[in-house]
Amino acid sequence: MLTKTQLSRLRALREKKNRETEGLYVVENPKVVAELLAAGTVFAEIYATPAWQSPRGAQPVEISPDEMARISHLPTPSDVFAVGRIVRATLPAGELAHGLTLALDGIQDPGNVGTLLRVADWFAFDRVVLSPDCADLFSQKVINASMGSFARVKTFTAELPAALASAGAPVLGCDLGGEDVHTLPALRDAVVVIGSEGRGLSDAVRKFVTYYVTIPRYGGAESLNAGVAAAIVCDNLRHAMAASGSQKV
Amino acid sequence: MLTKTQLSRLRALREKKNRETEGLYVVENPKVVAELLAAGTVFAEIYATPAWQSPRGAQPVEISPDEMARISHLPTPSDVFAVGRIVRATLPAGELAHGLTLALDGIQDPGNVGTLLRVADWFAFDRVVLSPDCADLFSQKVINASMGSFARVKTFTAELPAALASAGAPVLGCDLGGEDVHTLPALRDAVVVIGSEGRGLSDAVRKFVTYYVTIPRYGGAESLNAGVAAAIVCDNLRHAMAASGSQKV
Known part of the structure; x- marks a missing residue:
């Protein structure tokens, strides 16, 4: 179960300025989360309801559908909420x-x-x-x-x-x-x-x-x-x- | 000025079932309205605020920004609300x-x-x-x-x-x-x-x-x-x- 602070922190990531401050991005489309995991993405945090078919290697924090509804950035919450670290590379010379x-x-x-x-x-x-x-x-x-x-x-x-x-x-x-x-x-x-x-x-x-x-x-x-x-x-x-x-x- | 009945009829077109019943579609993007007019579209009705730069040939019904806000289907209303007739052609044999x-x-x-x-x-x-x-x-x-x-x-x-x-x-x-x-x-x-x-x-x-x-x-x-x-x-x-x-x- 997530604390009230955790819930509001995750929900607050819907604002771009909060994502930038924390250096985090969010993905909630289950197919895309699976594709990213398959491509080698290591997420900082993954929250999922029991309904999520977790791909190999993912170790989500299990949360309730009600909690998901509270943190989700989507009008219709999905079963997963993955948080990744923003890495911006500078273009090297040459x-x-x-x-x-x-x-x-x-x-x-x-x-x-x-x-x-x-x-x-x-x-x-x-x-x-x-x-x-x-x-x-x-x-x-x-x-x-x-x-x-x-x-x-x-x-x-x-x-x-x-x-x-x-x-x-x-x-x-x-x-x-x-x-x-x-x-x-x-x-x-x-x-x-x-x-x-x-x-x-x-x-x-x-x-x-x-x-x-x-x-x-x-x-x-x-x-x-x-x-x-x-x-x-x-x-x-x-x-x-x-x-x-x-x-x- | 539009009557209350006119305002609610136009606003109701945001529901697909109402558009189907009336056989009408709506376009509110000014650039697209201009493109469609240029392509020869004859709209059934066009409503526009004084701010709309009416292309040649368009004869809009002038309405206030407040009326536009009431009929618009968009979160941010534009300056034009064009209503066209849905024509669905059956595929002829051959x-x-x-x-x-x-x-x-x-x-x-x-x-x-x-x-x-x-x-x-x-x-x-x-x-x-x-x-x-x-x-x-x-x-x-x-x-x-x-x-x-x-x-x-x-x-x-x-x-x-x-x-x-x-x-x-x-x-x-x-x-x-x-x-x-x-x-x-x-x-x-x-x-x-x-x-x-x-x-x-x-x-x-x-x-x-x-x-x-x-x-x-x-x-x-x-x-x-x-x-x-x-x-x-x-x-x-x-x-x-x-x-x-x-x-x-």
């Missing part, structure tokens, strides 16, 4: 020079940020760099939409213009009026920058784009969802690499 | 035999359904067919995520197994273990079926799949978001068509 990077320039929709992590994971990108104005990487919406990729993909938060200025690798920007994405060269090292849903790539970032790619459009839509656009670029880049044999996969 | 169709098999996330409409619009698919268990096409979340594509793409709701059984065109299913999506033939007529987020393609639909395609995976993610997977298939199908010259676009 990090972007090797391998594939997905850089997010002001992606504010948490669902899109999660989808983009999943795309980076599927296409085995080496890292994702988020500009500081992206949605909070440690929010439940981002973590849920990433479907466990949150735990597998290396992430950094950094000012993109400075990071791209010293990238040491080609910087690909997705835009109208660039080269057809199907003619992408096989690049072993590259940074793919995805602009925000509303305004596209920021001017500060455009200065450092060395290659614009365009997804051919056939119909009436003015733009594609950020996750969708990124996925098409990543798919074509990986295909160019596979076709040229520049990297066995 | 409709799927010609051109490109995107079929959604139980896509329940409204954001995904909206994204898929946008993808179908971008790649100029001739129509989208939704199984009856998809998210409600006329919900604000779907319409908002479609960014106006809702008004440009021809949509039908139909039982997929029956529709596919008599499709008269190849049925492409996206799955693990199919042909590499980059080797897709140029198909002028095809139905691309996208399975639900949780369970993939249903067994009833699988019976009618004539060709499985797979998006090559390089990393750890178990699956891709439904909108992302559809977009990659559509991009590669359009590319195969363009490369073979089977359709000038």
Whole structure:
């Protein structure tokens, strides 16, 4: 049984400022908790009702459904409440020079940020760099939409213009009026920058784009969802690499 | 000024059953209302505060911010409240035999359904067919995520197994273990079926799949978001068509 203090502390984590102060994030979607555990996440604390089908290795503190209802951040509480430690890595110098990077320039929709992590994971990108104005990487919406990729993909938060200025690798920007994405060269090292849903790539970032790619459009839509656009670029880049044999996969 | 009866009628449209009874849908995102108007939507009613920048051709009923707050379905009311007529078309026999169709098999996330409409619009698919268990096409979340594509793409709701059984065109299913999506033939007529987020393609639909395609995976993610997977298939199908010259676009 949890004390009143424990209950209010866990409930208070629904406020971002309290999570930041404690350096903790919360996940309550049972499928995502299981995915994160499978990906090697070591949670600081896990609370679960007897109904939770605990995956191997998880040692939850058992609580009642009533207690769960009191700590939950969701309108409809689930059977598990996992608390993890926020670890924010600083981008080391030279990090972007090797391998594939997905850089997010002001992606504010948490669902899109999660989808983009999943795309980076599927296409085995080496890292994702988020500009500081992206949605909070440690929010439940981002973590849920990433479907466990949150735990597998290396992430950094950094000012993109400075990071791209010293990238040491080609910087690909997705835009109208660039080269057809199907003619992408096989690049072993590259940074793919995805602009925000509303305004596209920021001017500060455009200065450092060395290659614009365009997804051919056939119909009436003015733009594609950020996750969708990124996925098409990543798919074509990986295909160019596979076709040229520049990297066995 | 609206009467009390008018105010409560509009507010009551927040319940799906009331929208169905009246045969009406509601859009309150100003950008999406503008996109829909630009795409030729004729709304049954538009209510707007003086702050709304009315696009050409719109003739809103002016209401006060206080009235808007009373009718709005959003936690934070916007400046416009547009009401459209729900039109649900029955799938005519033989409709799927010609051109490109995107079929959604139980896509329940409204954001995904909206994204898929946008993808179908971008790649100029001739129509989208939704199984009856998809998210409600006329919900604000779907319409908002479609960014106006809702008004440009021809949509039908139909039982997929029956529709596919008599499709008269190849049925492409996206799955693990199919042909590499980059080797897709140029198909002028095809139905691309996208399975639900949780369970993939249903067994009833699988019976009618004539060709499985797979998006090559390089990393750890178990699956891709439904909108992302559809977009990659559509991009590669359009590319195969363009490369073979089977359709000038």
